[in-house]
Amino acid sequence: MRPGTVPVTIAAALSWPRRSPASAGRRLGRRVLLVLGALLVLLHPGPAFGHGGYHERMAYLTAEVEKNPGDPLLYFELGNLHGEHGDLELALQNLERVDALAPGKFVTDLARGNACLVAGKFAQAKEALDRQLISHPENARAWLLRARAERQLGQDEASLADFREALKRTPSLDPDIVQEVADALTTRGHREEAAQVLATGIEKLGKIPSLILRALDLEIAMKNLDAALRRIEEARRDAPRPEPWMARRAMVLAQVGRIAESRAAWKALADHLNSLPERERASASMTNLAAESRRALASLRPILAAEQSSTSNPASPGK
Secondary structure, three states: OOOOOOOHHHHHHOOOOOOOHHHHHHHHHHHHHHHHHHHHHHHOOOOOOOOHHHHHHHHHHHHHHHHOOOOOOHHHHHHHHHHOOOOHHHHHHHHHHHHHHOOOOOOOHHHHHHHHHOOOOOHHHHHHHHHHHHHHOOOOHHHHHHHHHHHOOOOOHHHHHHHHHHHHHHOOHHHHHHHHHHHHHOOOOOOHHHHHHHHHHHHOOOOOOHHHHHHHHHHHHHHHHHHHHHHHHHHHHHHHOOOOHHHHHHHHHHHEEEEEEEHHHHHHHHHHHOOOOOHHOHHHHHHHHHHHHHHHHHHHHHHHHHHHHHHHHHOOOOO
16 A cells, blocks of 8 residues: 555544653644644645745744654645645655655645645646545545546546535535535536535525525526526525615526516615615615616616517518
8 A cells, every 4th residue: 555545643643752751741732733734734725824824834844843853744734835835846745755754644645636736737636636545535625636636637527526426425515615516517517416516505504695696696597587586585585684685686687588577676676775774875885786776777778668669569560
């Protein structure tokens, strides 16, 4: 078995030999922080630290490595930080050092895959993640990262399969992952499955606006207007302010060509805004919605007039 395929555990990392019993408490605290930092980097898709935080962390780890050159956990976090920062060569060097010091004790292939993905080396990322998943298929993060690499390589069906597997194996759903999987499915024409993924996400995570809006866009694209309007109405009832959803309903009606209903919805929103107390009506958000409703009513007026004219004066046969 290749080094780097066995996941590091907090217990394993904390049990790494300590030099002085007198400093056990201090070293234990440091190792807990190091483990949590390394896991944070691996479990999240973006940089775990701000720009200043990254440099501070790097300086700290570099100093610690000088004092403890045989500590694989320090090299493991250094590798992760370099990888997230796009320094692929340094990341791989540190991860190789981890494997030399503690073969099979850390998820170095997962870290390699992540670093290669950040650096745009998608084929290398897939190779590392293939190795990770051969020995540890339970790792949801590895499935997700490999799906991203395969997508970049144009391996669409393999990517979709891995996205599905990542979603199935993720212990607690994350709205960003739900949306990423739904978007991948939609891109490949699996709209019904994407809608189901979003519906499941909303059911388990609650009515998160980003998921609701994505589900709404998908229902409109699928021409499932009744479902879209029901979703808007549910969101309007649950929202602390109904006005943005009233505007959304008016926009959707216009988008699908129901101009008279759209104009009536914009008029209802304008009347509602006018009925608000002065302090609420003067807020920036309500002022913007009032301006939007006026623009929409002005733009819809000639369209509605043309429709009515066409209906009342049909072309004579033969002309």
